[in-house]
Each structure stands twice: as structure tokens, then as C-alpha cells.
Amino acid sequence: MSEQVRPPLPPFHYEDAVLKVRKAEDAWNSRDPQAVSLAYTEDSRWRNRSEFVCGRADIVAFLERKWSRELDYRLIKEIWSHSDDRIAVRFAYEWRDAAGNWFRSYGNENWAFAENGLMKVRHASINDVPISEVERLFHWPPGPRPLDHPGLTELGL
Template sequence: MLQFRMSSLFRIAQAIDRAPLKALWMSSFSSHAASEEQPRFPLPPFTLETARMKVQLAEDAWNTKDPVKVSQAYTLDSKWRNRDEIFEGREAILNFLKKKWQRELGYRLKKELWSYTDHKIAVKFEYEWHNEEGVWTRSYGCELWLFAADGRMAERHASINDAPVAASDLRRVAHPGISVMP
């Protein structure tokens, strides 16, 4: 189950104006609804509003740096391309995320909706991190997401570029609300 700031939960809940859908969506976050079979709201087909919600939920989850929680947002057979790595399955995703966050210290991510269709979302993103030696990097790029009917991501294609950044030029920690790209 995704973990995120309570303010995000309230903001998203307020945006859902149909009471039955809102109640179902809110119930998906209770500890009793943590079954793997529970849908991952919001579900496709997406609207502008629900696509933005999905992006914010993903950003919040990834910023927890909890590989188990993040991996639950993907189908059991989810296909990934991350940079030059291609792999499949939730277990492979879990292992990838564990290694990623062991290497990328001080990780802070910002995602922004770029485009969407009924079951696809494109985002642009930027994150900053440092290695064990304290050398900072800004990673940025775009992701293409394909969703299953239950709201889990079935495919993720990420193109990522890295640029060295001085600690004095970090943006995400100091300005988490700014747009990813001017």
C-alpha cells in the first residue's frame, strides 16, 4: 500500500466529487484493505484530474524510498525499461529499487504530468541524489506508463539523463514545489 503525506490524501479525496467512488477510494488506504487484490485508485480511464492524482501518488510513494511499498503499485508481470536495463516482474522491480536507493542517497524526486490518455500517462521528472562520496547528481527525463484495469502499472519506460550538480545548486530539497522544467 502506498504511503504518502496526509495532505496529499486529503487533496486527492477532495478532488473526487462522487461519494461512492470517494468512499471506495478512501477505503483502499485502510490497513484492512492491503490485500494484493485491491485496486490501486485512481483507475483508468483517466481524466486530467485522475491522471494528476496518479502522478502525485507515484511521486509521494517514490519519495518514501520504501522498495516494498513502491513495488506494490506494479502488476506482478510489469515490464520495465529503466535507462539501459530491461526487466520484468514485481520481484525484479523490488530488487532494482533496493539497489537504487542503496546507491542514490539523499534522494528527492519531483514528477509532473506531461500527457495522458485513457490508460497511459507520460511524466517528466527530476530527482537529486548523492553517492557515498557526497557527489551530487541531478537526474531528469521522462517516463511512459501503461496501466492495467486494476490501476497497477503494467509497463514503465524511463529515459534518464544525469548531470553533476553542486550542493549549492540543489533545487528539489529547497524548492520542492517548482516545475520540473521551466
């Protein structure tokens, strides 16, 4: 049984890799675990911080837990590097906990893709930094970051 195809497909040119990163950012900003999981192979393997996840069902469960704790989540991703079937990304996201404390989480991800454009491996290293509400930089309504909103480099992050 073949899985769906998710363009752009490897081998990636720079523009393809940039588009892949933006599509991933937009999907994660939807905060829809089921929709996000469809960008990954059925047997996708993750390391997220100290947690190891394998397969779409685990991805959905992981994202449901994540977004039940990380409220008002807003994410920006930026390409770092790429090769034919791999992309390295840096990112930052802002969120608050149930007590109203704000955080900015910084990280790096390494992605490997199957021929059909689905991600088969994701390694994420992430650090959380407490911030005050006035230090927040990611201000847009829930959903994808508007095209005119600055990225990480423009924000000095």
C-alpha cells in the same frame, strides 16, 4: 487470483492522471521498495535506462540497488500528457553518491495501466547531470514532497 485495486482507475480524466502522478512521486520518495512495488502488476515490465525489469521481485531488487547508490534521493514528477490508460511524465530527482558528489537526474516516463489501476508497463529515459551542493533545489525532509514545495515548472526545470 485478482490483484488489488489502486485508484484512480482508467479511463483517466486529467485530474485523475495528475493525482496518479503525485501518488507515484510520493511513493518513490518513501524509498520503500516493497511499498513502491505494490503499485505495479505482478508481471509489470520496465525499461529503466538500459536495464530491463520484469515482475515485482525484480522491481524490489532494482529499487534496493538504486537507493543504496542514490543517497538523499528527492524526486519531483509532473504530468506531460495522458490518455484513457496511459500517462506520460517528466521528472527530476536529486541525489548524492557515497563520495558526496551531487547529481540532478532528468527524465521522461511512459506508463500503461491495467484496469485495476496498477501500472503494467513503465519505460524510463534518464540523464544524470553533476551539480554542486549549492545548486540543489529539492530541500525537504525524507519522505513526500511538501504540498507547498514548488514543482518542476515553478522551479524552471
